[in-house]
Amino acid sequence: MKPMDIEKQSFAIIEKELTTDIPPEYKPVVKRVIHTTADFSYETSMMFSDGVIEKALMAIREGTEIVTDTNMAKSGISHKIAEKFGCSLNCYMADEGVAKEAASRETTRAVVSVEKAAKDNPGCIMVVGNAPTALMRIRELYDEGTFAPRLVIGVPVGFVNVVEAKEEIIESGMPYIVARGRKGGSNVAAAIMNALFYMAADDDKEWRRC
C-alpha cells in the first residue's frame, strides 16, 4: 500500500469514528490532529476563534512568517509547502543570544523568543506546542499593543500553567486555534499548521479528501 493510500484510508477511518458534529471548515484541522495523535479527545477540545480559518489561509497566501516555540515543531511542518507559499519557518529557541538573555533575566527562552518574534515579525503566525510561558508573553505583548500575530496556534502540553495559558489566548481577542486542557505538543502544533497549509493549497489532494 502506498503512503498516500494509507493516509487516505486513515482519514476515512477517522471520519467514520468521529462522534461529534464538527463544522466543515474546522474538520480538516481536527482530523489531521487526530491523524497525528490517534486521540479522539481532540474532537471536543479544539477551539477556534470566529473566522480564524479564513484569516489563517489569507495569512498563508500572503507568505506570512511562521515562528515556532520548538525546533521539533518547525521540523514537523512541511518545509515544501511553506516554501511554496513563501512562508519562512523560524525558531529562536536555540539562538545563542536568546539563551544568554533568558539566563541573565532569569526567564524562559520561550519568553525571549516571543519578544524577538514581536520585534522582528510583528504580524507572524505563532505556533506554540510546548511553552505556556510563550502564550502568556504573547498575551501580555498583545494587551500592550506591541504584538499582533495574525494567528496563534496554542497547543502546549503539560500539567503546570498550561490549561490557564490557553484560556488567556482564548479570552484575548487574537485569532487562535487552541486545544483546551492539558493535551497538545509540538506534533499537534505542526499538524495544525500543515492542515492549514493543505487547505490554503486548495488544489491539493489532502484538503479535497478531508
Add this chain to the structure above:
Amino acid sequence: MKPMDIEKQSFAIIEKELTTDIPPEYKPVVKRVIHTTADFSYETSMMFSDGVIEKALMAIREGTEIVTDTNMAKSGISHKIAEKFGCSLNCYMADEGVAKEAASRETTRAVVSVEKAAKDNPGCIMVVGNAPTALMRIRELYDEGTFAPRLVIGVPVGFVNVVEAKEEIIESGMPYIVARGRKGGSNVAAAIMNALFYMAADDDKEWRRC
C-alpha cells in the same frame, strides 16, 4: 517558576494521578511519555521486553548509534546528552539516495532507511515513531539474520498497519519498548529515548526524581 521546577512539579502530578502499579525500572519511561502527551492511557499500553532497560542503558553507555525514522524524532532527542555519551543521531529519511531508491522500488523511504541502518549501523538503536513499514522491515531483516538492533523503540501512531506492526516487534525476540495500539508518534519516540538517556546518566537530576 523555573523550567526545572515546572518539570519537577509536573512529574509529581503525574505520579499522583497514576492508577497502575508500574515496575520502578519502567516508570521513568512511562512517566516521561505521559509528560510529553498528558495521556495516561500509556500507563497500560507500554510494553517492555525482559531486561530491556538494562540492555538499553548499556547500549547508551557504549555510545551506540541511534537511527530515527523521522527528522522530527531526531530533533526531539536531547542532542546534548546524546553527544555526552557519544551516541550519534541519524535519520536517513531526507537523504536523496534513499528517496530515489524508494521511488524506483515503489516502496517507502522508511523501508530503504531501515536497510541503510542495517548495513551501516547493524547494532544500532532503532527509534520508530512514524512508519509501521519501518517496523515490518526491521522484523524481516532480523528474521533473516542480517539486522540485530540493540533496541527497537516502536511507537508509530496511526490507523493502518500500525497495531499489527507493533505486535510483529513484540513477538520478534528483539529487545523492545513498544506502545501497543494506535497511539504513539515522533514526540513519544523522542521522549522514550530521552528517558533512557536520563536514566543512563544516573547522576542526572531528571532520573533521580522519577
